[in-house]
Amino acid sequence: MERLKKKRDITPYLMVLPLAILFFIFHTVPFLRGVFYSFTDWPGYGGWHFVGLRNYLYMFSNSQISQAYWFTFKFALFATIFVNAISLALAVGLNANIKYKKVLRALYFLPYMMGMLIVGFIFNFIFGTMIPNFGKALDWSSISTNILGTDHAWVGILIVTIWQGMAFNILIYLSGLQSVDDEIYEAALIDGTTPWKRFWKITFPLIAPFFTINLVLSVKGYLMVFDQIMAMTSGGPGNSTTSISVLIYTQGFQSSQFAIQSANAVVLFIIVAAISLLQLNILNKREERLQ
């Protein structure tokens, strides 16, 4: 064995290096180039000059960009709260002593299989044609117009996001609830606590790690919202539902804002990374305290 160890084996290096180099070329290099261009005036072609922090300062003064940030934060906040609250409630229901447990679980997970784009198209029809026709037939003016064409377009996008996002979150909460030992409930039942108290005092602390996973993934995902907006509003009406990702895509590729949108991408990265780290830290500490 001694002899074997001394001979430096290069196999592990060969196993990982080709992939690591490719990862560097196609992931790290674009990332670094993006950071680099965010300090230049490169329009996406031709020459460039260093402009320092001009792109970043421009971001703050540009109303389109600040509106995209406002929309994205608002959307991510509401989507995270609604998706997690509804999912947790449904997961508790699905974990209770009910019939057809497996069928119901399979049904609630179904939307996860469907791409967000197609889901968006289907709901486009529901919001744009089905509900308004229904509203007109009933002479009910508040639902006779397509919500996606109004100031409340973002609510339509929120509903679609909840519809699809629930699937994954329910599944994770459910697997958390199933890991809780029934004996704990036995003890609680003897103590005579109410179901509401029992949930928050006993169950919730035990499934806290699952709550952490869902929260971090939700916030991260919703800050980068893209597919459902492209399917439903393309960022409109006006710019009211233009998210940060949609803005990077439309302006970065289509107008010559390559450098400015690179700065936008860098800021999005910092926000997503910071929020994920912060959440993990706070929630991990809370979990420790609860346990």
Place this chain on the structure above:
Amino acid sequence: MKKTLMKKRLNKPNYTLTAILMVIAIFVILGPLYMALVISLKNPSDMGNVLSLPKHIQWSNFSEAWKMTDYSRMFLNTFFITIVNIVFTILTNSMAAYAITRNRKKSKFFNVLYYYFISAMFIPFNVIMLPLVKEVSAFHMDNVFGITFLYIVFGLPMNTFLYSGFIKQIPTALEEAAVIDGATPLQVFFKVIFPLMKPMHATVAILSFMWTWNDFLMPLVLLSNPKDQTLQLAQYVFQGQFSTNYNLAFASYVLVLAPVLLMYIFFQRYIISGVVSGAVK
């Protein structure tokens, strides 16, 4: 499980709750799918009540949508990307994760590599896409092969994380025994470790499948030639051409959803457990 040991206190199932959950599932989850299906089978003149069953079934919607979106080609593109990605991801990413995990303790190089990949999980695709598109077109990789290759490379952070957690739990005794028997490191990996990682391969395969099959953003920014489009991207491109022919549009959506929904019906158990172990580790 201790369940069998204790008296079941609440033996009678809660029928009210069952009914409530069933009603929500039928109306909220299945409702939109039912609507999509009936519209795809209807004639445009039969759209007075969108939710009613079709007066007569118009199968030609499907053949027309098939031809219009060049479905067979889009399906093959998506299928190729998905399958090649799964096969190569499992082979290469598990190997890289194995080399990293087993050498992290003794070598600083592998430890640094581990944190390099893990920290890349914080960089979303949206952040690198502008420069990446320039790079990809400079390398002439804006096609099916190029995007497949990129999926394999970009899955690395997540898969290193998943595989690494799994490999840690495999005792090294097995590998040491194989080395004493004269196996080369590559043989040790393929003959001993690779088969042991089956549950994790399944998880990685399912997550990769869901990612590539339903991905929209990467094909949107990377695939420039219409011949290279995926199913999702083609739907987006054809959206304008369907205009108000909803029956054709919905037939096309159903064609895109059908393969995944069929998969789900048959492999539901594996998909659910794969997604759970991918998220919870």
